[in-house]
Amino acid sequence: MKRNIHLINYPFWLLAVLTMSVYAQDIPAKQYYQNSWNNTNTHSGYLLTNSQYTLCLNTEGENTFVFPCVKATKLISPYGPRGGRMHTGVDLKQNLGDSIVAAWDGCVRMAKESYYGYGKLVVIRHANGLETLYAHLSKVCVKENTFVKAGDLIGLAGRTGRATTEHLHFETRFLYEPFNPATIINIDKRMLISDTLSVHNKKFKAGAPAVTDNAISYKQMLSDLFEDFSTDTTPSVKDSIVMPAPVPPAKKTYHIVVKGDNLYKISKCYGVSISKLCKINNMKETDILSLGRKIKLE
Numbered sequence: 001m002k003r004n005i006h007l008i009n010y011p012f013w014l015l016a017v018l019t020m021s022v023y024a025q026d027i028p029a030k031q032y033y034q035n036s037w038n039n040t041n042t043h044s045g046y047l048l049t050n051s052q053y054t055l056c057l058n059t060e061g062e063n064t065f066v067f068p069c070v071k072a073t074k075l076i077s078p079y080g081p082r083g084g085r086m087h088t089g090v091d092l093k094q095n096l097g098d099s100i101v102a103a104w105d106g107c108v109r110m111a112k113e114s115y116y117g118y119g120k121l122v123v124i125r126h127a128n129g130l131e132t133l134y135a136h137l138s139k140v141c142v143k144e145n146t147f148v149k150a151g152d153l154i155g156l157a158g159r160t161g162r163a164t165t166e167h168l169h170f171e172t173r174f175l176y177e178p179f180n181p182a183t184i185i186n187i188d189k190r191m192l193i194s195d196t197l198s199v200h201n202k203k204f205k206a207g208a209p210a211v212t213d214n215a216i217s218y219k220q221m222l223s224d225l226f227e228d229f230s231t232d233t234t235p236s237v238k239d240s241i242v243m244p245a246p247v248p249p250a251k252k253t254y255h256i257v258v259k260g261d262n263l264y265k266i267s268k269c270y271g272v273s274i275s276k277l278c279k280i281n282n283m284k285e286t287d288i289l290s291l292g293r294k295i296k297l298e
């Protein structure tokens with residue numbers, strides 16, 4: 001009798017296991033998060049240690065950054081202490097219904113119609129290990145556990161939850177700990193400040209770490225790969241860097257067009273004149289830049 005019950009349940013059980021295993025494989029940056037993935041809490045454990053981490057912010061493909069507000073915006077409240085509590089993100093002025101897009105490729109961890117003071121909320125985990133959080137939306141346009149590309153529409157701006165005006169409350173987090181988005185993003189210019197984020201002793205800094213720090217990271221990485229690599233390596237290798245640090249910080253020879261780009265912006269960002277850009281790319285100043293197009297810089 002018991003056997004029959006097992007047989008009847010078998011396909012459902014198998015389906016559940018298959019779904020789960022595919023699912024676990026697809027968790028972005030799972031190496032950082034001890035394979036944890038849930039749809040319920042913005043902060044789901046204390047994983048950040050004093051170790052050093054180097055995260056890629058702007059690698060071609062999965063780590064290309066797009067500013068989350070499509071329309072022009074103004075910083076109306078910075079990250080930091082506010083009214084006796086910590087304001088864990090930046091407030092960017094928006095009008096009702098303005099498009100909010102994913103900052104990097106990733107998987108939607110939370111898409112909530114109401115989440116405490118955040119109101120309608122989206123949280124995305126990215127391949128580079130960061131999570132981004134978008135709050136006070138008037139509409140959530142994505143579903144949990146689905147993948148999005150940088151620049152994909154994820155919601156519309158609003159003032160749901162604890163908000164006194166239409167705006168996007170935007171957070172950047174690593175291992176569930178929020179840090180100031182202005183550490184890595186120039187909000188006025190809507191661009192990244194650096195291609196890497198360095199985290200050490202729970203402090204967040206833009207830019208590749210110093211050469212000596214890099215050397216330590218690689219040593220740790222190697223000792224992680226070959227456990228008995230050396231007897232004199234530091235013992236805390238388990239928490240050390242997982243993603244290789246990009247070395248050297250190479251000068252970019254081309255730029256890939258993302259939403260919101262124009263020749264003026266690219267010219268300013270890389271210090272190459274518009275006329276030179278037009279010449280080497282065989283284009284006119286008035287040409288429309290198609291998304292994903294490679295613009296040569298030299």
Ligand SMILES: [Zn+2]
Pocket residue numbers: 077087089090091168169170
């Ligand atoms: Zn806010």
